[in-house]
Amino acid sequence: MGMFSRRQTTVIEPTTAVGTDTSVAGAATGGVALNPALRALTGRWVIDRPHSRIGFSVRHAMVTTVRGAFTDYDSTLYFDGARPSESRADLRIRVASVDTGVEQRDAHLIGPDFFDARRYPEMSFRSTSTVHEGGESFRMTGDLTIRDVTRPVDLQLDYLGSVLDPFGYERAGFDGTTTIDRTEWGLVYNQRLKAGGTMVSEKVRLQFDISAVRSTP
Secondary structure, eight states: OTTSOOOOOEEEOOSSOOOSOHHHHHHHTTTOOOOHHHHTTOSOEEEOGGGOEEEEEEEETTTEEEEEEEOOEEEEEEOOSSOGGGOEEEEEEEGGGEEOSOHHHHHHHTSTTTTOTTTOOEEEEEEEEEEEEETTEEEEEEEEEETTEEEEEEEEEEEEEEEEOTTSOEEEEEEEEEEEEGGGGTOOOOOBOTTSSBSEEEEEEEEEEEEEEEOOO
């Protein structure tokens, strides 16, 4: 299909039927009115991996930012446009697919100092709740597991819009972010700087740039 891949890497499926009564949406979101466009998104979707990114950024040597992404992952998402609380996500990432653009650094990241990919080949995120915060903003809470350590995180999730692309596919965009302290998952490796501070920040920003395409049954 060219640059718009049909490969199904992530699925968004409805969990309940969507009616036309706006009071249902209000009751399901604690009285916060939902954008009708969001309700219309209820259905089955696939993530277009070539146009999506599961990434991170971290301060290096206190003066710059290193960015990277994971290129190999599977996930199942359920989005309910009328009842956001029914939405959920399950994401599994192969840590050996990390790519920061520097081969030597990637090798260090998948080694014992950081992800230790041989012992812990996957990291995962499994949502436990979803709350509509107003407008196109949601808060998804879930369990993040790295190196077999599981801790809760809050993901800020924003709906970016939907469009019919030139190939006739309905496409929707979502942007998710959260910041974690990597040491809480056992990623404690570091080096101290003579002037103070560390080579690698303990704070890591996770970024989810998602382009989803509506799937036919």
